Amino acid sequence: MLTPSERERYDRQVLIGEIGEEGQEKLKRSRVVIAGAGGLGSPIAIYLTAAGIGRIRIIDHDQVALSNLNRQILHWEKDIGNNKVDSARAKLRSLNSTVEIEAIAETITEGNVSRLVDGCNVIVDAMDNFPTRYVLNRCAIEKKIPFFHGAVSGFEGRVLTILPGETACLRCRFRGPVPEVKFPVIGVAPAVIGSIQATEVIKYLLGIGRLLTNRLLIYDGLQAKFSEFKVDRNPTCDHCGSLTSKE
Amino acid sequence: MAVNVHIHTTHRQHTNGLEVVPVEGNTVGECLSHLIRQFPGMEKALFGKKNKLLNVVEVYVTHATAHPNELIKPVKDGDEIHLLVMLAGG
Numbered sequence: 001m002l003t004p005s006e007r008e009r010y011d012r013q014v015l016i017g018e019i020g021e022e023g024q025e026k027l028k029r030s031r032v033v034i035a036g037a038g039g040l041g042s043p044i045a046i047y048l049t050a051a052g053i054g055r056i057r058i059i060d061h062d063q064v065a066l067s068n069l070n071r072q073i074l075h076w077e078k079d080i081g082n083n084k085v086d087s088a089r090a091k092l093r094s095l096n097s098t099v100e101i102e103a104i105a106e107t108i109t110e111g112n113v114s115r116l117v118d119g120c121n122v123i124v125d126a127m128d129n130f131p132t133r134y135v136l137n138r139c140a141i142e143k144k145i146p147f148f149h150g151a152v153s154g155f156e157g158r159v160l161t162i163l164p165g166e167t168a169c170l171r172c173r174f175r176g177p178v179p180e181v182k183f184p185v186i187g188v189a190p191a192v193i194g195s196i197q198a199t200e201v202i203k204y205l206l207g208i209g210r211l212l213t214n215r216l217l218i219y220d221g222l223q224a225k226f227s228e229f230k231v232d233r234n235p236t237c238d239h240c241g242s243l244t245s246k247e
Numbered sequence: 248m249a250v251n252v253h254i255h256t257t258h259r260q261h262t263n264g265l266e267v268v269p270v271e272g273n274t275v276g277e278c279l280s281h282l283i284r285q286f287p288g289m290e291k292a293l294f295g296k297k298n299k300l301l302n303v304v305e306v307y308v309t310h311a312t313a314h315p316n317e318l319i320k321p322v323k324d325g326d327e328i329h330l331l332v333m334l335a336g337g
Contacts, residue, residue, distance in 0.1 A: 040337040128337040151334040156256065158334055173314045176302040183336035190337065216312075218331065222256065229329070230311040 001025065006098060010052055018208040024052060030205045031055040033117050035108060035136055036126030037084040038062070039071040039185060040150050043194030044124055044201075046074065049092045051202055055100040056092070059116055060084045061107040071187035108132050113139045122201055125149045125170075126194065130178050134239075137162070137170040141240045146204055150190075150197040153183045155221030157193035159212055160231070161200045165243035167213035172234035192219055250278050250322050253329040254289075261288030270328075275306055276318030278328055293330065305331040 002024060007014070010024050032053050034041050037060035045058055062084050064075040072084075079087035085103035092101045108116060108127075113135050117123055123140050125148060127133050133149070140147035140162065147162040149170050162169045196217065203209040216229045235241050252268045254261075262268055268285065272278035283290045295301050306317040307329040313320045322328065 036337050038337055126337050128335065130333075130335055150337070152336045153332075153334040154256065156334065173305065173312060175300070175314070178303045178333055178335065180335070183334070185336050220256070227329075228310065229307045229331075232312060234315070236315075 002028070003098075006052065009096075009098075013051065019206060023206045023208075026206055027052045027202070028054045030122075031120045032057070032122050032124060032201060033120040034058045034124045034126055035132070036060055036128065037072075037074065037088045038068065038126065038128060039152065039187065039190035040194040040197065041088070041124075041126035042072050042074040043191050044126055044150075044198045045088055045092055046095065047195060047198040048201060049096045049099050049101070051198070052096065053099060053201075053205075055102065057102040057104060057116075057120065058085050058088050058092075059104045059106060059108060060088075061105055071185055071190055073187065073191075108135060110135050110138075114143070117143065117145065120145065122146045122148060122204060124197055124201060125151075126197075128183070129180060133170060134174075138239050140164055141169055141243065148197050148200050148204075150193045152185055152189040152193050154185060155189050157189050157219045157221075159193055159196045159200065159217045159219075160215070161204070161212040163211075163213055164240060168231040168233045169237060169240040171239040172237045173231060174237070189219075189221055192221065248273055248322055248324045248326070250324075250326045250328055252278060252282050253327060255330050255332045257332055258289060258292045258330065261292055262286045273321060274318065275308065275313055275320045275322060275328060278322060279318070303333045305333060307331065 013019050014024050030053050034045050037058050064079040074088045074091050083105045085105050089101045089103040123145050141164045144164045149160045151158050216231050218227045250270050252270050270278045270281040272281055306313040309326050
């Protein structure tokens, strides 16, 4: 049930036919984990908080550095040296105090990931490296939690939505480890990609629209072009290959 | 078969800035060999030891993944090959 204040706050989006008051209540009952409070995590968290997700758990082990501020818009100069999750929580609470923001300053590992995502409806990938993405992907598959992948480099980005056991996962096209490099990026790229990830989460939670499942969306900011590529489940995938859609 | 190969932004330094390169071949592997004959710098951009595609490179034929066994995938006249690069950043 929405409060009078919530009705006023969400007035414009409740007007959207696909959302309505019933949809807004669904968002209020939802619990979302955002893995990463950096370039992608910032717009994802801002838009999901603004949209009225009931509970958001944001996980990041890192502290704010000056070199983050070209893209990680949740963090400001005064936050340098502080935990990113604390900086994020302070801003998000100021934006929407009705959303419960849980800040976890931990490194995501195979050992703790199950606990870190416990009780959530969806996991959003806002990481900056492949090994942790694969840890999250495997956990999402095992727990059958939808996983919303995004990644950026330069002016480019990509998005893929993963429904475990039903659609291609992040590991389905894996050929081997990729070397870690310092990636170039300008803030407008994660702004676009994070906003699309947040849109996917909202669509999934409301059961509306057409998700980016089995469709890898590529954004090329330099050409101002979106492209779509078909990806398939890989029956030999070491993360999801053994799952069937009925499991 | 006449096929267009779409070059990723980060690889265009090896193709004189060309975004699309016309090639000939019956498989993805043959097309990439023709690409490399025209632009030898693409070899190191795409392949590692033992002529194995680098793990970071993704191949799509007419907007569908060519994974696995990308190099032996057949292509037909007018197909488009996109060479993408996996992105790690967040």
